Amino acid sequence: MPFINFSKDEIQCKIVYYGCGFCGKTTNLLYIYKKTQEDVRGRMVSIDTDGDRTIFFDFLSLNLGKIRGFDIRVQLYTVPGQVHYDATRKLVLKGVDGVVFVADSLKTQREKNIESLINLAKNLAEKRLSIRTIPLVMQYNKRDLEAEGAEILPVDVLQKDLNSMLKAPSFTASAIKGEGVFETLREISKLVVKDVSKKILLQGKGRSFSGVGGI
Amino acid sequence: MDIILSAEDVKRIDACLNKVLNKSAAVSAFLIDRSGQLVANCGSPSTLDVSAFSALTAANFGATSEIAKLLGEQEFNLLFHKGQNENVYFSVVGENMIMVIVFDDRTTLGLVRLSINMIMDELLQILSPIYQNKG
Numbered sequence: 001m002p003f004i005n006f007s008k009d010e011i012q013c014k015i016v017y018y019g020c021g022f023c024g025k026t027t028n029l030l031y032i033y034k035k036t037q038e039d040v041r042g043r044m045v046s047i048d049t050d051g052d053r054t055i056f057f058d059f060l061s062l063n064l065g066k067i068r069g070f071d072i073r074v075q076l077y078t079v080p081g082q083v084h085y086d087a088t089r090k091l092v093l094k095g096v097d098g099v100v101f102v103a104d105s106l107k108t109q110r111e112k113n114i115e116s117l118i119n120l121a122k123n124l125a126e127k128r129l130s131i132r133t134i135p136l137v138m139q140y141n142k143r144d145l146e147a148e149g150a151e152i153l154p155v156d157v158l159q160k161d162l163n164s165m166l167k168a169p170s171f172t173a174s175a176i177k178g179e180g181v182f183e184t185l186r187e188i189s190k191l192v193v194k195d196v197s198k199k200i201l202l203q204g205k206g207r208s209f210s211g212v213g214g215i
Numbered sequence: 216m217d218i219i220l221s222a223e224d225v226k227r228i229d230a231c232l233n234k235v236l237n238k239s240a241a242v243s244a245f246l247i248d249r250s251g252q253l254v255a256n257c258g259s260p261s262t263l264d265v266s267a268f269s270a271l272t273a274a275n276f277g278a279t280s281e282i283a284k285l286l287g288e289q290e291f292n293l294l295f296h297k298g299q300n301e302n303v304y305f306s307v308v309g310e311n312m313i314m315v316i317v318f319d320d321r322t323t324l325g326l327v328r329l330s331i332n333m334i335m336d337e338l339l340q341i342l343s344p345i346y347q348n349k350g
Contacts (some may be wrong), residue, residue: 003218003252043264061266069268074348075266077250078347091277095250096288199217204233 001095002196007161008136010071013192018120019102020112021053021081024141027175028102029058029076032185035178038064054080064189074189081116090123098131098135098192099124100184102175103162105142105152110161115164135191139184144174218248218345225255227341230316231334232257239330241318242301246338247272249311258317268315272305276313295324306331309339311346 002011017025033044041065047056057077064072074089079089101120103113121131138158146152153161155172163170169187173180220228231342232244236258243258251273253265275294283291294305304316304327316327 001248001250001252003220003248003254005220005225007220007222014250014252042266045267049275056278057270059267059270060269061264075267075270077251077270087281091274094273095248160248163274185239196217200219 002097002192002199004196004200008071009069011193011196012075013097013196014075014077014092015100015188015192016096017078017096017100017102018089018105018110018116018191019081019141020116020160021083023081023104023109023113023116024175025081025102026054026058028100028141028173028181028184029060029078029137031175031178031181032062032076032167033060035182039063040065053082054078055085056080056088064186064193065191068142072189072193074192076185083115083119086119086123089119090126092152093123096124096127096129096134097196098188099131099135100137100139100188101162101168102139102141103158103173105140105158107153110153110157111178114161115157117155132166135188135195136166137184137188137191138163138166138168138170139173139175139180140170141173141175141180143172144177144179165181218252220254220345224341224345228255228338229257230315231338231341235314235316235327235330236269238333239316239318239327240319240322241316241327241330243271243317244300245272245315245317246308247313247315249273249276249313272313272315276305293328297330304328304331308335309342312342314338 019025042061045059060076062074066072077092079092126133131202140155140158171180171184175181228246232255233277235244245256246254247269248254251270256265280290292307296303301317301319306314308314318327
């Protein structure tokens with residue numbers, strides 16, 4: 001549910017990083033926070049437990065710059081990945097404009113990834129949103145663990161498990177090293193802005209715009 | 216489901232928030248959507264990160280709504296946090312918005328609540344068509 005403010009020529013969008021517990025959602029946001037300049041980002045807010053598990057959400061707002069005269073502000077959220085925090089995930093998904101699904105490449109997490117994606121589809125459906133039509137990007141995280149001897153799933157298996165029907169843009173990543181983090185963010189931002197633009201044009205309100213700058 | 220605010224809408228919302236500030240002598244006023252998006256703010260929020268403030272306000276309301284349900288209530292429609300120097304008062308506005316007033320010891324909670332009540336109908340009249348027209 002983007003907020004389009006014609007008084008300030010500003011568009012605010014909400015992007016949620018979704019995925020199972022410990023898949024690297026918070027690590028994505030932390031990397032973005034560390035690598036962006038203070039003038040384009042706000043404070044990183046995390047509500048977590050002592051064990052680094054997100055209990056409510058992480059939040060980071062970013063200014064992506066101007067597109068055709070509109071200031072584009074995106075608000076990045078993560079959800080708690082653990083199964084029993086479903087009520088919190090539903091709360092964070094309220095008003096979502098785009099989703100990054102972060103999948104854990106570890107072989108041991110295969111089922112948890114699938115469960116989490118099904119949970120995302122269900123929670124979106126409750127908000128009358130479809131996982132097939134909402135701007136969505138897949139990120140296959142923790143690719144660096146292969147070099148450390150961990151058993152990880154090949155990308156084509158992850159694609160088959162999670163993306164064979166959805167056919168969303170996908171990126172391999174190592175969020176802890178920053179690989180693939182900004183590529184993912186750039187793609188989801190582009191999709192969200194395009195989606196908002198299309199909706200505004202359909203309603204015959206405002207100006208058209210395309211492309212994402214700033215990141 | 217886009218929320219489109221015209222320059223005129225924003226002007227009218229700002230006027231309502233300013234009325235609350237003028238009548239109550241509060242520090243700052245915010246109108247925040249329940250998904251955590253800031254709609255408007257007036258007053259002097261100093262160095263406050265308004266985006267983070269809006270996200271946490273929506274989360275705060277979401278969490279207390281769940282507490283209300285556990286107690287068999289539909290919702291708590293106002294919240295109050297008292298600090299050493301500044302206090303925050305949160306009030307539900309219709310189904311989709313939350314008004315937040317930050318105030319210090321130059322005014323009282325009662326006056327803040329009274330000031331909000333005085334503009335509530337006007338604010339709902341402004342917001343109602345915005346949410347009805349959402350795409």
